[in-house]
Amino acid sequence: MKKADVIEFFHRLAEANPEPKTELESVNTYTLLVAVVLSAQATDAGVNKATRALFAEVDTPQKMVALGEDGLKAHIKTIGLFNMKAKNVIALSEALIADHGGEVPADRAALERLPGVGRKTANVVMNVAFGEETIAVDTHIFRVSNRTGLAPGKDVRAVEDGLEKVVPKAYRLHAHHWLILHGRYVCKARRPECWRCPVIDLCAYRPKTPPPAENRTAGGATRA
Incomplete structure (x- = not known):
């Protein structure tokens, strides 16, 4: 062209x-990160349906770790690959607490080091949460x-x-x-x-x- x-x-x-806005629903930067991780091979509408009740109760890494993997699975079982995604969300929440004081880092490389976070997810978070001019290439x-x-x-x-x-x-x-x-x-x-x-x-x-x-x-x- x-x-x-x-x-x-x-x-x-x-x-x-x-x-234009992302169609994934979130209440803060942390829940945006979780939503994007959950959206892999799933529709935004399906993720939103599963996370509305979840994010009303769980909006920090600490609360997610306290909820635990089984508790998270109960919320997201309608989302494809929910077993693996639940494991990754708990692991990335633990990593945020251990390495970033419970905050989502405004750095693509740091985001990509989190469990379950690839370049596309990192680019979405950098763009939506931190206003960076990144381009997240999905299907x-x-x-x-x-x-x-x-x-x-x-x-x-x-x-x-x-x-x-x-x-x-x-x-x-x-x-x-x-x-x-x-x-x-x-x-x-x-x-x-x-x-x-x-x-x-x-x-x-x-x-x-x-x-x-x-x-x-x-x-x-x-x-x-």
Whole structure:
């Protein structure tokens, strides 16, 4: 994608949603970290449903350790991989208490040393909690970046590095939220809704998906 098109791409996304927010619910930086860890291979909606009652009771590492692994599992058992995630959340809570005075560090490298925290999770926390211009590449951003031609890459790190190079400074803070939301609600995995895409003319994806009405036979049956 040409530089001028990249600028226009983000201009349009920003115009449609000037202040994008994460859809994960949290009450403080610690619960944001926990929510992001729990969201791996799970939907934000599913995580929110499981954590609303949890975060009403548990909002510090100390309280999480006191709750214990079994207590945590009871809250998050509807989330995929909940056994492993519960183990990691208790371990990272213990590490926060032991190494950071119970506070979430505003440092990506320190975050990545916590159990269950990878680069994507660290990038989300750095961006949402601490206002850093990081780009957390999830499946939505990976798909949108490759499909549109914005920042093609064979793996998530290649896409992240590509986005770091092409996203204009003015749009860096909210870039990953715009791309996630665009991928989640418009540029969907199985069937992108090109007919209502605000950046359709800038996107390299072919062929464009036609509106539903154009995908019906004369007899009214939907084509496969």
